[in-house]
Amino acid sequence: MQGGVISPVLSNLFLHYMFDSWMKRNYPTIPWCRYADDGLVHCKTERQARHLLAELTIRFKECGLELHPNKTKIVYCKDKIRKMEYPNTEFNFLGYCFRRRSVKSSKTNEVFLCFTPAVSKDAVKSMRASTRSRKFYRRTDLSLKDIARQFNPVIRGWIECYGRFHRSALNPVLLHFNKTLVAWARRKYKKFRGKTRAGILMAGIAKKEPQLFAHWRIGMIGEFA
Numbered sequence: 001m002q003g004g005v006i007s008p009v010l011s012n013l014f015l016h017y018m019f020d021s022w023m024k025r026n027y028p029t030i031p032w033c034r035y036a037d038d039g040l041v042h043c044k045t046e047r048q049a050r051h052l053l054a055e056l057t058i059r060f061k062e063c064g065l066e067l068h069p070n071k072t073k074i075v076y077c078k079d080k081i082r083k084m085e086y087p088n089t090e091f092n093f094l095g096y097c098f099r100r101r102s103v104k105s106s107k108t109n110e111v112f113l114c115f116t117p118a119v120s121k122d123a124v125k126s127m128r129a130s131t132r133s134r135k136f137y138r139r140t141d142l143s144l145k146d147i148a149r150q151f152n153p154v155i156r157g158w159i160e161c162y163g164r165f166h167r168s169a170l171n172p173v174l175l176h177f178n179k180t181l182v183a184w185a186r187r188k189y190k191k192f193r194g195k196t197r198a199g200i201l202m203a204g205i206a207k208k209e210p211q212l213f214a215h216w217r218i219g220m221i222g223e224f225a
Contacts, residue, residue, distance in 0.1 A: 012036065018063045019056075027052065035094055049074045080113040095123035095162065118166035119173075127158055127173045137183040144205065147184070148212050151177075155214040167218075174215040175223035178202070182224055199224040 015037065023032050023041075030052070031042040041056075043049035053067075053074060060066055076086035078100045090099030097120035104111050136147055155177065163170055185198040192198040205212070206221040 008036070014063075018059070018065070022059055026055075038093065040091075040093060046074065046076075077115040079115040082115075092120045092122065095120055096165070097121065101166065116165060118169035119162035123162065124169075124172050128176050130154070131173075131177055131180055137180050137187060139184070140188045142184075144181075144212065147181070152214045159214060159218065163218075171220070174220040177213075177215065178206075178221070178223045 015034065019034060019039065023030070030048075033040050041049075041052060043052060053072070057067055073088050073091070075088045075091045075098075076082065076084065077098075078084070078086070078089040090097060092098075096117040098115065098117045100113050101116050101118065102111055103114040103116060134151075136142065136151070139147075142150075155174070158170065158173060159167075182195065182198045182202050185201055186193050186195065189198070189201070192201050203221065203224040206216050206224070210216045210221065
């Protein structure tokens with residue numbers, strides 16, 4: 001048990017020596033970032049990327065490690081300017097998927113292609129699974145305010161973490177939560193056992209009390225009926 005607690009700390013210390021310090025010493029002008037054992041290096045050219053990948057492979061081997069054969073790859077950040085064809089044009093990092101997307105300029109309203117992040121499919125799947133696993137739709141002993149009190153910290157965390165870029169990508173998570181509220185209402189109230197009637201009930205509550213849930217406050221009040 002003690003080994004399990006200290007292992008992440010030791011791993012981080014070793015990776016700091018093996019990767020962080022090595023990058024700073026040998027490639028001080030190349031931007032990079034690392035979180036635990038997941039990291040990114042930002043290269044300007046394909047040639048630079050291939051050279052650094054070869055050097056990192058050697059460095060890891062010298063330290064008794066190896067780069068993950070499937071996760072380690074060179075990604076071309078395709079956008080409006082970079083239009084060449086490459087096999088890898090997107091990657092996931094810390095729950096975000098970075099790829100080419102349509103973006104609207106806040107100043108000119110012009111729509112253009114940009115290489116930007118949004119919540120990844122795996123993160124969406126995990127958050128929806130989290131809602132299902134709590135099974136609050138079965139808790140007819142709870143009031144709607146009880147549910148809001150328990151889940152608002154979780155929902156706020158999702159919005160704060162993944163809603164900073166392309167918030168609309170969070171819609172499947174938040175709308176799924178609304179559908180789960182409908183399932184709760186169908187169990188809670190006998191006269192609203194029908195899906196449509198329960199949906200209308202929840203839509204009415206969301207309209208009257210838009211501050212009740214964190215995602216209602218940002219206008220995510222759809223998918224009830």
